[in-house]
Amino acid sequence: MPHNLQVNGRLIELEIGDISRQAVHAIVNAANSRLAGGGGVDGAIHRAGGPAIMAETRERYPDGCETGSAVISGPRKLPAKYVIHAVGPFWSGGDRGEAQLLAAAYRSALTLADQNDCRSIALPALSTGAYRYPLDRAAAIASLTTVAFLNELGAGRPLALVRFILFSDEALNAFRNALADVQETLRDR
Secondary structure, eight states: SSSEEEEEEEEEEEEEEGGGOOOSEEEEEEEOTTOOOOOOOHHHHHHHHHHHHHHHHHHHHHTOOOOTTTTEOOTTTTSSSSEEEEEOOOOOOSSHHHHHHHHHHHHHHHHHHHHHEEEEEEOOOOOOOTTTOHHHHHHHHHHHHHHHHHHHHHTTTOOEEEEEESSSSSHHHHHHHHHHHHHHHHHOO
């Protein structure tokens, strides 16, 4: 099964790792709506990037960020050029618009990367940690949303690499299966 997929001349990659160490134009933080810092990906990014990231988001976004949206800040001590703070939904059983909100969070993050002329972006498995979104469902939404975004992206846009940085073999396998399903769907068209 693939660890990567070519879409519209662009590459989607999957790997296990620490998103705060990614040398890409933008890393995506799994933020909460208050942009207040937390555990998991959010905690790792704030620890590695330093307190200036939180100071910037407090100043620029005093009302926080709505679920399904994203905002951007500088990276401070991180190797990326930007940090995009995306807010995914809490899993509440699947009948409260969670799928649409998760897709919107990914689309918002990708849109901000495009608007800021990023050539590469690293994304986590949004909402799958403390927010308890089922991993297989989240991977399918992330894969479908990313492929659709890349297919819609104009030829002159610089975004060439979307890398999902995952936290475990289980997450890697879920995303690998989801990308394989998307690839099969694209072949059947």
